[in-house]
Amino acid sequence: MTDTLLRVRHLRTYFWTLDGIVKAVDGVNMDIGTGRTLGVVGESGCGKSITALSIMRLIERPGKIVEGSVDLDRTDLLKLSESEMREIRGNAISMIFQEPMTSLNPVFTTGNQIAEAIRLHADIGAREAEDRAVEMLRKVGIPDPERRARQYPHEMSGGMRQRVMIAMALSTYPQLLIADEPTTALDVTIQAQILELMKELREERRMSIMLITHDLGVIAEMADDVVVMYSGKVVETGDVFTIFERPHHPYTQGLLGSLPRIGQRRGRLRVIEGVVPNPLNLPKGCLFARRCPCVMPICEQTPPPFQEVHPGQVSRCWLTPAGTTPAVGMTAPADVAEAEAARMTITADSGRQSATAAQMGEVGR
Amino acid sequence: MLRYIVRRVLGAIPVLFGLSVILFLFLRLLPGNPAVAILGQHATPQLVAQISSSLGLDKPLYVQYLQYIWQLLHGNFGASFVDGRTVASTFLVRFPATLELTTGAMIFAVGLGIPLGRLAARHPNGWIDGAVTALSLFGISIPIFVLGYTLVFIFGVELHWLPAVGQIDPRLNVNPVTNFSIIDAILSGNVNAVEDAVAHLILPSIALGSIPLAIVTRITRASVIDVSNEDYVRTARAKGLTEKRVDDRHIMRNAWLPVTTVIGLQVGSLLAGAVITETVFVWNGVGSWVVQAIENHDLIVVQSLIMIFAIIFLAVNLLVDIGYAFLNPRIRYS
Numbered sequence: 280m281t282d283t284l285l286r287v288r289h290l291r292t293y294f295w296t297l298d299g300i301v302k303a304v305d306g307v308n309m310d311i312g313t314g315r316t317l318g319v320v321g322e323s324g325c326g327k328s329i330t331a332l333s334i335m336r337l338i339e340r341p342g343k344i345v346e347g348s349v350d351l352d353r354t355d356l357l358k359l360s361e362s363e364m365r366e367i368r369g370n371a372i373s374m375i376f377q378e379p380m381t382s383l384n385p386v387f388t389t390g391n392q393i394a395e396a397i398r399l400h401a402d403i404g405a406r407e408a409e410d411r412a413v414e415m416l417r418k419v420g421i422p423d424p425e426r427r428a429r430q431y432p433h434e435m436s437g438g439m440r441q442r443v444m445i446a447m448a449l450s451t452y453p454q455l456l457i458a459d460e461p462t463t464a465l466d467v468t469i470q471a472q473i474l475e476l477m478k479e480l481r482e483e484r485r486m487s488i489m490l491i492t493h494d495l496g497v498i499a500e501m502a503d504d505v506v507v508m509y510s511g512k513v514v515e516t517g518d519v520f521t522i523f524e525r526p527h528h529p530y531t532q533g534l535l536g537s538l539p540r541i542g543q544r545r546g547r548l549r550v551i552e553g554v555v556p557n558p559l560n561l562p563k564g565c566l567f568a569r570r571c572p573c574v575m576p577i578c579e580q581t582p583p584p585f586q587e588v589h590p591g592q593v594s595r596c597w598l599t600p601a602g603t604t605p606a607v608g609m610t611a612p613a614d615v616a617e618a619e620a621a622r623m624t625i626t627a628d629s630g631r632q633s634a635t636a637a638q639m640g641e642v643g644r
Numbered sequence: 645m646l647r648y649i650v651r652r653v654l655g656a657i658p659v660l661f662g663l664s665v666i667l668f669l670f671l672r673l674l675p676g677n678p679a680v681a682i683l684g685q686h687a688t689p690q691l692v693a694q695i696s697s698s699l700g701l702d703k704p705l706y707v708q709y710l711q712y713i714w715q716l717l718h719g720n721f722g723a724s725f726v727d728g729r730t731v732a733s734t735f736l737v738r739f740p741a742t743l744e745l746t747t748g749a750m751i752f753a754v755g756l757g758i759p760l761g762r763l764a765a766r767h768p769n770g771w772i773d774g775a776v777t778a779l780s781l782f783g784i785s786i787p788i789f790v791l792g793y794t795l796v797f798i799f800g801v802e803l804h805w806l807p808a809v810g811q812i813d814p815r816l817n818v819n820p821v822t823n824f825s826i827i828d829a830i831l832s833g834n835v836n837a838v839e840d841a842v843a844h845l846i847l848p849s850i851a852l853g854s855i856p857l858a859i860v861t862r863i864t865r866a867s868v869i870d871v872s873n874e875d876y877v878r879t880a881r882a883k884g885l886t887e888k889r890v891d892d893r894h895i896m897r898n899a900w901l902p903v904t905t906v907i908g909l910q911v912g913s914l915l916a917g918a919v920i921t922e923t924v925f926v927w928n929g930v931g932s933w934v935v936q937a938i939e940n941h942d943l944i945v946v947q948s949l950i951m952i953f954a955i956i957f958l959a960v961n962l963l964v965d966i967g968y969a970f971l972n973p974r975i976r977y978s
């Protein structure tokens with residue numbers, strides 16, 4: 280395996296709202312390997328952006344990082360002073376956001392905004408920074424970059440502005456780029472172009488990317504590793520092939536089930552029945568229990584452990600590594616029929632997967 | 645940009661025209677005959693009729709109006725019934741005092757309102773914000789004459805910290821060259837005179853500036869809070885900028901926009917407030933002149949002054965809008 284660039288452990292970020300404490304990020308672990316792309320998926324509101332902003336330490340009132348560590352090359356960012364953290368932001372770690380239309384300051388030219396980022400982290404003059412800004416614009420495929428650098432954001436399309444954001448983020452040669460739904464607000468052809476651009480720049484720079492999306496198509500195309508989040512927690516992680524080939528967690532399976540077949544890219548996640556639990560009133564056991572087709576009595580009583588089901592694949596679920604009900608005794612009589620029926624539909628699909636897994640000798644280890 | 649200015653100037657014409665009609669009718673329909681006002685209660689009817697006709701008051705209203713407009717278009721604002729001097733000449737003598745007062749009030753309002761608004765916005769709903777809100781509610785709700793007389797009483801009469809009324813101590817014998825008391829004092833080369841003129845300006849500026857201060861503070865607060873929640877502010881932080889730079893550059897450059905507009909609109913309320921403030925502080929500007937003209941039924945003067953106030957108001961707002969366009973590239977290029 281490659282070495283780890285960013286290691287997030289037990290990260291908790293809470294929001295103190297008038298209605299109570301929202302545990303937006305509740306004990307998240309994730310690793311991003313050097314030069315690798317980590318895809319973070321999950322329905323809207325599951326804590327993806329807050330995780331990213333916590334890594335950048337950009338959480339604002341009423342939110343607060345309450346616990347955890349974020350190690351970048353063995354330095355815990357959460358222990359740095361604010362001024363040390365500013366040296367990291369926009370420099371070692373850059374971030375681009377979902378809304379290209381509103382993420383650039385309307386009263387400054389794009390060249391000015393990129394040059395500002397460059398000068399902040401490099402000891403160079405204004406002219407040189409401006410020249411470099413133009414170079415960056417050229418690099419991200421903006422035609423006539425000299426003219427574009429003198430333009431204001433409102434003179435550009437959304438796709439163009441996202442290119443500007445990428446140029447700005449990459450102008451300081453970051454080790455890690457956090458891209459929070461970078462293509463969600465763009466139309467399909469522009470999305471494809473932006474992803475293509477990110478791929479090219481990734482190859483060239485050998486930088487790590489944390490790519491947040493709720494679009495599994497984007498994950499399939501871009502990611503090396505995947506983290507699936509649900510309700511502020513990581514429910515499954517693994518490399519991209521494992522996650523797509525033999526997802527363990529019923530939520531991941533649900534997400535994949537809602538994905539159109541290969542060749543047809545865009546899949547929306549909202550197809551799993553039901554809604555995410557109210558963050559102010561979380562269920563006692565498994566957070567996915569109310570929507571899970573495999574739900575067992577224990578699921579509603581006790582939160583499932585986060586266990587390695589196969590090497591490199593970790594899942595937060597009571598099901599056995601093979602995806603079967605752990606022990607007959609655990610299924611309550613009242614629910615047997617229903618749960619069994621549901622399980623059958625799942626295993627109908629995952630049966631093939633279990634078979635593959637069995638061939639690989641990984642079942643029942 | 646030029647087209648924008650031309651369009652705005654042309655747009656002001658119908659406004660001024662409408663205003664002139666309304667003003668004209670309103671003042672003619674007021675009770676009281678100006679000729680009587682000039683001659684006194686005991687004048688003979690013949691004399692009243694004679695004066696009325698010499699003033700053109702016996703002609704049909706529309707004729708009077710057309711004559712008035714004709715004169716206006718030639719830059720002739722008419723002359724006072726009372727002392728026979730042209731409105732323009734008296735205006736030139738008195739306007740500097742009003743300009744000095746409104747400038748003082750504006751400096752007070754903007755100079756204090758913007759820092760206060762920013763301070764309040766830093767911790768919305770905190771105790772500083774509460775104190776600032778209370779202060780601006782006070783500023784908005786207290787009538788100018790109450791505040792004015794209170795200031796005169798406390799700081800002028802009781803404490804003797806500042807001169808109570810007037811523009812400059814007459815004993816200093818400053819020669820009125822420009823009619824701006826501070827500039828004249830500077831021209832006189834007498835440092836004491838400059839200090840005296842500035843000291844005279846303080847209390848009236850506070851009295852007149854209290855409402856604009858309250859409004860500028862509120863708008864600045866709201867605008868800064870608004871802008872702070874914008875995505876591009878988060879982008880600025882994500883670059884690694886210091887909080888101060890995010891504030892001064894990325895937030896304030898945008899937060900200024902609505903504040904500028906409001907400052908322009910406050911010019912109207914300053915001109916209206918100057919009428920009262922000048923009366924309270926015995927300030928020989930255009931505001932106290934309006935009051936005298938109304939008391940004397942000096943119709944031409946009242947009418948012309950309101951017209952001039954309207955033109956100033958429109959002109960200042962045009963300037964503000966140009967400034968706004970300059971600050972806001974989205975307007976500049978559309």
Ligand SMILES: Nc1ncnc2c1ncn2[C@@H]1O[C@H](COP(=O)(O)OP(=O)(O)O)[C@@H](O)[C@H]1O
Binds near residue numbers: 301326
């Ligand atoms: N400013 C805030 N105040 C209160 N709760 C918040 C705030 N920002 C985010 N949250 C909570 O954090 C949760 C996760 O949000 P987010 O990370 O933005 O989700 P997403 O996965 O869609 O990016 C949301 O469900 C919301 O309840």
Ligand code: SF4
Binds near residue numbers: 529568572
């Ligand atoms: S723990 Fe139970 S309810 Fe939760 S995902 Fe697994 S099977 Fe479903």
Ligand SMILES: [Mg+2]
Binds near residue numbers: 328329459
């Ligand atoms: Mg998000």
